[in-house]
Amino acid sequence: MKNAHDLVEQARTRIQEIPLGDAEAAIQAADIVIDVREADEFREGHINGATNIPRGLLEFKLSGTPELGARDMNIVLYCKTSGRAALSAASLQDMGYLHVKSIAGGFDAWTEAGKPVAKPSLPSFE
Template sequence: MKNAHQMVEAAKAHIKEVSLDQAGDAIKQADFLIDVREADEFREGHIAGAINIPRGLLEFKLSADPALDDRGLNLVIYCKNSGRAALSAQAMKEMGYAHVLSISGGIDAWQAADKPVVKPSLPEFD
């Protein structure tokens, strides 16, 4: 029986990861940038232009949203440190998506490299 770490490592053997150095260009060429973290994590800060589809809802959202129906879309995905993104990329590959890249190291590596994140602010109430 595999544990979560082993499942992530197995997925990483079958997906394409993009390095931080290449991530900016990959994002510019992507049709969608998908953050697969939970909604509360997304609200704490995310890469500009990302849409949030939590890992637990990914297959359902991909199956239900006509904008994501084309299996030829260029997709870049990320999570906190690339584990959930690897599992997501593997699932997307099994669903027939041909062009999925996962950002190596996730948003933790992105932020450690001093790359910008968007932190939505709440409105002021007086």
């Protein structure tokens, strides 16, 4: 019987997980950067330009959105620590996407390295 950690490690053996040092170049070359964390996590801060598609909706969203259907798109994925992104990358590869990358260490590694973080601004009621 496998647990979540086992599934993540299995996914990592067949995906392209890029080190944080290569993440900015991969993001610049990407057609889309997808944050697979939950919406509340995304609202707390995210990589600038990322689109939030939570892990639980990813396959459905990509299947139901024609502009995301091109299997040769350059896709970069991330989550909090890279587990959900690894599972997501494996799933997208199974769907036929050819150029999928996951950022090792995820958003936690990104913020720990002092990389820029986008935070939505709340309206001022003053």
